[in-house]
Amino acid sequence: MDHRFKELLVLRDAKENGDGTVLKITTKGDTVIHAISVAREGFSYTGPTWTYLFESDGLTLIDAGEAGSLPRLEDGLAVAGFKLQDIDRVIISHGHEDHDGAVSELVEKADIEVWAHEIYAHLQAYDPRTISRRVISPIQKEMWRVADLNRSFPPTSPQRDEYVRRRQALTIDHPIKANETIGKLEILHTPGHSPDELCMKLDEVIFTGDHVLPEISPHPTMKAEFPPEIKANLPDSYKDADKWYGLSRYLQSLKIIVDFGPERELLPAHRYYNRGHFNFINTERAAIILDHHGQRLTDILEKVGAGEVNLEDLTRAVFAHRELLSDNLLAGLSEVVAHVEILEEVGDLEVSEDGVISATGVSNHLGFLSALQA
Ligand SMILES: [Zn+2]
Numbered sequence: 001m002d003h004r005f006k007e008l009l010v011l012r013d014a015k016e017n018g019d020g021t022v023l024k025i026t027t028k029g030d031t032v033i034h035a036i037s038v039a040r041e042g043f044s045y046t047g048p049t050w051t052y053l054f055e056s057d058g059l060t061l062i063d064a065g066e067a068g069s070l071p072r073l074e075d076g077l078a079v080a081g082f083k084l085q086d087i088d089r090v091i092i093s094h095g096h097e098d099h100d101g102a103v104s105e106l107v108e109k110a111d112i113e114v115w116a117h118e119i120y121a122h123l124q125a126y127d128p129r130t131i132s133r134r135v136i137s138p139i140q141k142e143m144w145r146v147a148d149l150n151r152s153f154p155p156t157s158p159q160r161d162e163y164v165r166r167r168q169a170l171t172i173d174h175p176i177k178a179n180e181t182i183g184k185l186e187i188l189h190t191p192g193h194s195p196d197e198l199c200m201k202l203d204e205v206i207f208t209g210d211h212v213l214p215e216i217s218p219h220p221t222m223k224a225e226f227p228p229e230i231k232a233n234l235p236d237s238y239k240d241a242d243k244w245y246g247l248s249r250y251l252q253s254l255k256i257i258v259d260f261g262p263e264r265e266l267l268p269a270h271r272y273y274n275r276g277h278f279n280f281i282n283t284e285r286a287a288i289i290l291d292h293h294g295q296r297l298t299d300i301l302e303k304v305g306a307g308e309v310n311l312e313d314l315t316r317a318v319f320a321h322r323e324l325l326s327d328n329l330l331a332g333l334s335e336v337v338a339h340v341e342i343l344e345e346v347g348d349l350e351v352s353e354d355g356v357i358s359a360t361g362v363s364n365h366l367g368f369l370s371a372l373q374a
């Protein structure tokens, strides 16, 4: 598939996976967007982080790449004809290390305003794992039991600790409220992959961060509840974590993108170029991911069948063996849990206190999906 921008020029040639690529895109509304791919230090399945630079009531950068990658961002900016000091603001698409990791380095070197969704500002004081590792249901308890048993742990390192510390110290100059605009840029809150995920619309373009990606389906969060010490410090409108976490929320946020119609080109944060070719996508990609999760709900319900099944067996039935090797098991388990949570909520599945899954004999998720896609 080809792109539908007015023009796209390659300013610097891509490596096989897109590391270090710099593009100059001109939209149909004559906005110039520089797409700068910031390579990662080690191997990364998702590949480099694509950052985007454009003028909209000030020179605006979306994301900065992982911690330690500032020299690579600077290098890409130079190819586009800019230096750090030219940038007025950086907008964090969401609070994951491959997007906001280099922001603290960026603001140490240049006077740049930091913008992020206001829930980012409310949660940045805490290690994200304080929330994501909090067990709130029998199925989540079972997930951690199986992960521990198989020694599939969330990766930890001194670098991660340093990232969490620097993120806590970062000042958010402008906490973004839903549906703000800056010049021509319209900001949308699309939680689900992350509670603070933002998509941004400019002319025919939607910047999608990790919300919609080519080639891979973004990892949805599981349901969550804020621990009391965090909840106590949140404004009332943020206390209900159901609004920001879980697959159901993610699917609703995908629908927001689908509803913009097929003429919108998407600029994602990963895989825009991979294996020697571009992956141009439009809103149809959001519909495909939505459909993929719908089919997975049906598939999981079928695999549970008429009997009882445990989470590990169910996960091994859903994914191929090679997809669950080493630390990937936890990712596979949490993906299945996110789907089981919807099936349990609509009444298609029941989960016992000790985490055993059984079907109730109804398929209410089909109604849930058609209501979502209407
Ligand atoms: Zn992410």
Ligand SMILES: [Zn+2]
Pocket: 046, 096, 098, 099, 210, 269, 270
């Ligand atoms: Zn990412």
